[in-house]
Amino acid sequence: MSRRTTQDVPGLVEKARSGDARSVARLISLVEDASPALREVMALLAPLAGGAHVVGITGAPGVGKSTSTNALVTALRKRGKRVGVLAVDPSSPFSGGALLGDRIRMQDHALDPEVYIRSMASRGHLGGLSWAAPQALRVLDAAGCDVILVETVGVGQSEVEIAAMADSTLVLLAPGMGDGIQAAKAGILEIGDLYVINKADRDGADQVRRELRSMLGLAERPEGAWNPQIIKTVAMTGEGVDEVVAALDAHLEHLTGSGELERRRVRRAREEIEAIAVTSLRERWGDVHARTELDVLAEKVVAGTADPYTAADELLESYS
Amino acid sequence: MSRRTTQDVPGLVEKARSGDARSVARLISLVEDASPALREVMALLAPLAGGAHVVGITGAPGVGKSTSTNALVTALRKRGKRVGVLAVDPSSPFSGGALLGDRIRMQDHALDPEVYIRSMASRGHLGGLSWAAPQALRVLDAAGCDVILVETVGVGQSEVEIAAMADSTLVLLAPGMGDGIQAAKAGILEIGDLYVINKADRDGADQVRRELRSMLGLAERPEGAWNPQIIKTVAMTGEGVDEVVAALDAHLEHLTGSGELERRRVRRAREEIEAIAVTSLRERWGDVHARTELDVLAEKVVAGTADPYTAADELLESYS
Structure with missing residues (x-):
């Protein structure tokens, strides 16, 4: 470990705590690069994390994930929340590298000091979420984010991993995506706490809702369990987004009250x-x-x- | 370990070697169920395996994977080869269970004693191929299969895992699948030894070939490396399938001659x-x-x- 990192880490953590976005970014970089300081960072962050509501957002390509995330950030900012966004981009496990830079994404919030946006590649030969994603979450959490949105493309395994990482999982669908519901059958139906039918101004939104409802109706749920909600949005105009925020709040309350939050987090830590x-x-x-x-x-x-x-x-x- | 399994396993292996399909099926079941006899089975099979050419077949839903596998089996049977088929079906990691039974698939070959067909669920929380797939491969290999076709749906991670498991990887594409080439960009281009454009009687097959060729042309290959081939087929009528078999033979010859077969297999065993x-x-x-x-x-x-x-x-x- 170099002298420089040993000196810097506590200072960086201190600054990140007080809301310095550059320090947050540097800490995430230390984590992503598996820097020798990684362990020091993690040890310092351990007592500081745990306050954020981690929301996973997943869905097939084309359902409007980035637009929805963007609209959610706007709604959360209106409520005065500090927001973190971790966008896990699909990339080849061989070539690595995120497809989109941090700056290109979500330009609406690029200059807001209370919004931390970070893109990560989904490297790692086990695929799906980056191995560094949980650590980056911890950085955003310790930096005082009230809500952290983790956005992944819902193909194959990542939606399952996101469910393991998030407190609440939001599954995005859209009308006119023939494979939407079919993909849902393959696993998405078992992980969503909240189903959002985006592009609800298009034909077919009600049909997606009907299909979804009947499929969710088939699942057996233990007594007292959360009843997954279905909400229609038009993320582009912001329609329905307040309802989504309210449903996320309700889910968090349910998790806390039922002890499920603690159980999910212990499982995640395991x-x-x-x-x-x-x-x-x-x-x-x-x-x-x-x-x-x-x-x-x-x-x-x-x-x-x-x-x-x-x-x-x-x-x-x-x-x- | 029960008395019964201790007595049965060497007999089962013996019968499987002599071509008894029921014994092959029972051995795979022992493996899949993680039976207490699993270790005994594996120890007995170890010296018997290694003779089969393992061919991975992957591609997006809709490109005609089952039809292509079926056509390949027909072509291989004409050449007198004993063929194993391991179809890894997508299934929820939560609910498990294959979507298609062994008997429903590929009815053309259901009664051929020299063709072993097995469907497996892709369970295991790391997703993709079943953990039992390599062991099932070993059973088919030890049972004297000349060629084993491992068929998976090419979404997310499984195509990478199949490349790790197979001697030769065949990537299936089809015209008119807008996402085909896009998906290819995300990883498929780095794993194919053979690219088969199925449904080549449809419009757009030549365009897929052109795009594929130009993308493959960009990849740097070390001297003496295999040059991935592109073949057009109409699996439904069998058109082009003989070329695929010939290309697979050529690839195996290349692997053997270059020492790459041994290297791939050592990597797989690792x-x-x-x-x-x-x-x-x-x-x-x-x-x-x-x-x-x-x-x-x-x-x-x-x-x-x-x-x-x-x-x-x-x-x-x-x-x-």
């Missing part, structure tokens, strides 16, 4: 700790520059002199 | 061993019925008395 531990083990096992124990075992498996289960046992033994 | 080891660790950490070390640590993180990195260190220490 997964985070586990992921960090697994990553740390993989690093020890898989140094790509050296011929490791794992390589030797893999060659045995290919040669047929070991099966993968025996090899895994040996790998674990060699570690402990 | 990932398999690693995944088994990680799963085994997760099981030890995450017993959902007991309050584990991990729960205690997660609660500390939520309370802000520990950061996730320190918690991960403690978790790893408590294990070793």
Whole structure:
């Protein structure tokens, strides 16, 4: 660890707490770059986080995610909330790199000092959300954001991961997207706390609502469980967005009152700790520059002199 | 381990080797159910596998994956090959369960004793391919399949995982799928050994080919590397399918000659061993019925008395 980072981190955290956007951005960069200061940052942030309402926003391409996020930020700012936006962009796991820069996105709020906007690539060979996303969330949380919107493209796995990361999950749909409801069947229906039918001024919005309602009606819910809400919006004009904010508030209240907030957050922390531990083990096992124990075992498996289960046992033994 | 499974497994493996489809199916079921006999099965299969050419087939919904797989099976059977088909169906990680049964799929080959067809759900909270898929592959391989076709829906992560599992990866496209090439940009272009433009009798096939060619042309390839091929087919009538089989043969020959086959398989075995080891660790950490070390640590993180990195260190220490 360089002298410079050791000196800077507590100062950065201090400044981030007092609302300095540049310090927030630098802390997120330290996290994203897996800087040697990462652990120091995390240790300093630990007691400061936990106050933000983390809202996941997911939906297929074309439903208007960015516009909806933008409209939500406007509505939340009107209420005086400090808002963080973490936009996880799809990108190849091979090439990395976000498709959109922070500045291009949501220009309406680019100059608002109470809005922190950050785009992240969804790198990591397990796909979906960036491994750094939970840590970046923690930075925004510790920096005093009241609400953090985490926006991902709802394809494949990411909508499930977002549900694991967020306190409330908002699933966006739109009429005229033939695959919308079909995709929903494949998992989205099980994760939404709030379903927003955007572009509701178009034909077919009521049909989407009917289909959604009948599908949600089939799900069994334990007594006292949250009843997922369906709201129609036109994000472009802001129509319906206040209702969305109110529903998010109601959901947070439900989570807090029922003890579900604590349970979700403990579950989230479990997964985070586990992921960090697994990553740390993989690093020890898989140094790509050296011929490791794992390589030797893999060659045995290919040669047929070991099966993968025996090899895994040996790998674990060699570690402990 | 029950007496029954200890007695049965060597017999089952013996029968599977001699071409008994029911024994192959039972072995895959043992693997899928994570039966106590799983380790015995794997140990017995280890020296028997390695002979099959594993071909991954991926593509967006609607490009004709099942029809193409079916046509490929027909072409391979004409050449006297024993063929395995592993169809990994998309399914919710929450609800599990394959959408299509083995019997409904590919009825043309349902009664052919030299064709083993198996559908698997893509369960597992990391999504994509089933954790059991590599083990099921090993069963089909040990049972003497010359070629194993692994079919997945190319959304999000699965096409990357299939590339990691297969010797050769075939990416299916079709004209008139606006998102086809766009999806391709997000990762498909980096994994295909063979690009098949199906439904080539429709308008736009040549345009897809042109776009694909120009995009593939941009990629830098080391000298001696395989040059990904583009083939047009009409899977419904079988047109072009012989060319696909020939290209797959050529690719296998290239892999063998260049040493790349061995390298890919060692890489695959590494990932398999690693995944088994990680799963085994997760099981030890995450017993959902007991309050584990991990729960205690997660609660500390939520309370802000520990950061996730320190918690991960403690978790790893408590294990070793």
